[in-house]
Amino acid sequence: MIPELGHFALVLSLGLSLLLSVLPLSGSFNGRALWMSTAPSLATGSFVFVALAFVCLSYSFAIDDFSVAYVASNSNSLLPWYYKLSAVWGGHEGSLLLWVLILTVWTWAVALKSAHMPIEMRARVLAVMGMVAVGFLSFTLFTSNPFDRLLPGAPVEGSDLNPLLQDFGLIIHPPMLYMGYVGFSVSFAFAIATLISGRLDSAWARWSRPWTNLAWAFLTVGIALGSWWAYYELGWGGWWFWDPVENASFMPWLAGTALMHSLAVTEKRGVFKSWTLLLAIFTFSLSLLGTFLVRSGVLTSVHAFATDPERGLFILAFLLLVVGGSLTLYALRVPAVRSSVSFLGFSREWFLLSNNVLLVVVLFTVLLGTLYPLIADALGWGKLSVGPPYFNRFFIPLMGILCVLLAVGPLTQYKRTPAAKLLSNLRWPFVGALLLGVVTPLAADGPYLWQASVAVFIASWIVFAAVQDLRTKLRHRASWREGLSKLPLSFFCMHLAHLGMAVTLIGVSFVSLFNEARDVRLSPGKSLDVAGYHFELVEMRKLRGPNYLADEGLVVVTYGGEEVAVLLPQKRRYFSGGNLMTEAGIDAGLFRDVFVALGEPLDNGDWAVRVQVKPFVRWIWLGALFMGIAGLLTVWDKRYRFVTRKAAISAEAQEVPVAAP
Incomplete structure (x- = not known):
């Protein structure tokens, strides 16, 4: 019943x-x-x-x-x-x-x-x-x-x-990811409602901005949780593999990031109106595309639901209806939009526009790499795959340029920023970041890696520029306490999000450059050394769980003769279906993770074992957490709270009707 x-x-x-x-x-x-x-x-x-x-x-x-x-x-x-x-x-x-x-x-x-x-x-x-x-x-x-x-x-x-899926990650990851995915439907609804009304002013940007920030915050944390879950659950120790289903959630994030920045300009200066509307449509359309990819059965992935193709056709038809209808309405309404506001180079508008262009280029690079194998298969060109080399070749340099703009943009002003003033504000952040970037890789063992130097330079450039921006804002205040109290919450949220990007950049770069891994054959009593850590497999034992049997290893990890961790990696066999699963043993730390995973049992009681030392890997998710918190807190800024009566009256008075087609 x-x-x-x-x-x-x-x-x-x-x-x-x-x-x-x-x-x-x-x-x-x-x-x-x-x-x-x-x-x-x-x-x-x-x-x-x-x-x-x-x-x-x-x-x-x-x-x-x-x-x-x-x-x-x-x-x-x-x-x-x-x-x-x-x-x-x-x-x-x-x-x-x-x-x-x-x-x-x-x-x-x-x-x-x-x-x-x-x-x-x-x-x-x-x-x-x-x-x-x-x-x-x-x-x-x-x-x-x-x-x-x-x-x-x-x-x-x-x-x-x-x-x-029998993991804590299932409890928190899908709800958080869906809150972000679906949350962009609000931005989409505001955009379509604006197009339907024919009153294409900037008022809708103020109304939809807090909802967009909130959805972006949820999606950011949701993607990070998925990366963290894959890292410890799949047993291979990776945090991102450019899997098509991973890309399906990343593409709305890229479009949503561009939408957030575009909304800021539309609200403040009344420019980029048509572009912002288009971004709102594309962001939610990409969420629907992700749903189609995951549920249509066209993808083979550990993340995907392989289902009846008829379901995929239903979602595809719905996707085409939403995208086609939205773009048709957009094409009918937007030609009447005109912007009388102008801006010059070295203005905040110019840097935010550059930000949007780079994000959209990255987005279409990821979209092409994700869909091309599907298109090739559908057209009979054979089975093709697009792997990490393609994505990294384009993604890394483009995102590097974007991160450089993250530091410069907040130091500019709307309309026009004098070049001398901008250069003066950027001077010491640039010098400090350059020195830190050159010196930091010297502290690492092994050869000097210029890639690490560039990563440290860009990350510290973002941080130092944020400090300079704060100094500039407080320069003419009677006291720093008074100055801080006068600054809007959105100012701190912006820099917290940018700081999160810098932290994630360090995490991604350092774990990619300095990760050390060994695949070895071990038996109880045997040991090996990796990156200065000594790993000893003390014993193997049987363990019974609520619905599985497990072989569990006891691995003692020492560094400099002192014990730093006892790890318990498992190989589980589930009663229903007899599925084998790997549960890695991880000792997590702020500056490094020690990671041990059991492979297959070998003869004579030996086991295949994967041992890794992963520096700064936690910074990837810590930075994402900073970004998520920043997006959440902007909702409480008094300038961007959900619509107040005063804001609604003001916005209604500013509306400019557009003739119906």
Whole structure:
């Protein structure tokens, strides 16, 4: 009965979403305030019923209701309770339900926080989000229903959750990633609502900016969590492999980063209006493209859900409808947009435009490398693969230039920055960064690596320039405390995000350049030395878990004769299906990780063992955390909070109508 209740709740939510996509939008065209005022209630109702469906599915997992096909395919009575609950989104149908739940959460949040927006704009934004919900609810109900029954003949036991997913990462990574993915639907809805209204001013940028920052923050942390999860769970010790599904989440991040910076210029100076609208459309379209790649079965990846191609066709049709419809509307409205605002070289507008151009070039480089093998296969050109060498060849130099601009941009002013003033502000950060970049690699063992020197120079250039910017802002204040209190929160968030980029840059560079790894054959009592660390495999022992048997190694790690870690790498065999999984033993530190993973058992009691010392690897995720926190905190800046009554009135007064086509 509970699964049927969940199914009925989804049907009701689809009905409410249909009303949300039609009634308020119709009211906005014919001036019916009553119709437009229904939007928040319809959004709330849609959220409540999807949440009820999600609770029903979670309950089915909790009680081991294997008459539900999705539960039988992704759970087992031996599975620990916390993995049973996270298994709700461990497969195709449940993860899609999570997507829909998060979409309705965002829609409900917009309904709650937009009370002081012009009623027409509010109705149109919520109606567009209702249309997106209709698409995904239809996809869920008609092709991917998580409540389908196996009756009669329900199995006594389930097939178990994929062992790769039986990890803490499953609990936090997909919800965080989806919050970012789906969050860009809000920016998309604001852009489409603006195009529908025909009033293409910069007011929408102020309204959508906090939502964009919030979605970007979630996506940043979600991508970092996925990298961290792959690092310790897959057993190979890598943090990024340019996997097509990894790229599917990275491309919306690149577009979203460009959108954030473009929104800032549109809001402040009223320029880049049409470009910002286009970025909002592309960012959400790339989120939909990622959904298609993951769920269509066209990709083979540890991250992908290999499903019925009919489902992929549904999403592809929905993607084409969204992208095609949006771009058609954009083409009809945007030619009437004109900007009377000008700016000169060495202005903040110029640097932000350069930032956008570089990000878009990087984006299309990644997009081409991701889609080209699929296109070649579809056209019969043979099976091709595009690996890390291609991506690194273009990505590294372009992102290096982008990071240089990160340091210069904040020191510029809008409209025009005198060259002498800019050079004066950049002088000591440049000299300090150059000296640090030259000296730092000398501290490392082995040959001098110019790549490390460049990485340190760029990262410290970003940090020193931020310090110089702060000094400049406080120069004419009576005291530094007074000066700090006068600076907006967004100023600190900007530099915190840039600092996060610098920290990630150091982590990526140092772990790539100085990582030391050995693949060896070890037996109990044998040892080896790697990067000054002494690893001894003391013993191998058997261990029984709740739903697996494991061979566990006891590895003692010493440095300079002192014990620094005891690692317990495992090789697990799961009862259901007999799957073998590697659980690495990791001693984490701020400046290095010591990593040991068991390979295959060999003859005479020996084991294949992979040993690694990975310097600064944690800085990759620490920098991403800084960026995520910065994006989150901008929402609380008083200038960028969700729309206030005063801001709404001001924005409405500034609107410039555009003639309908």
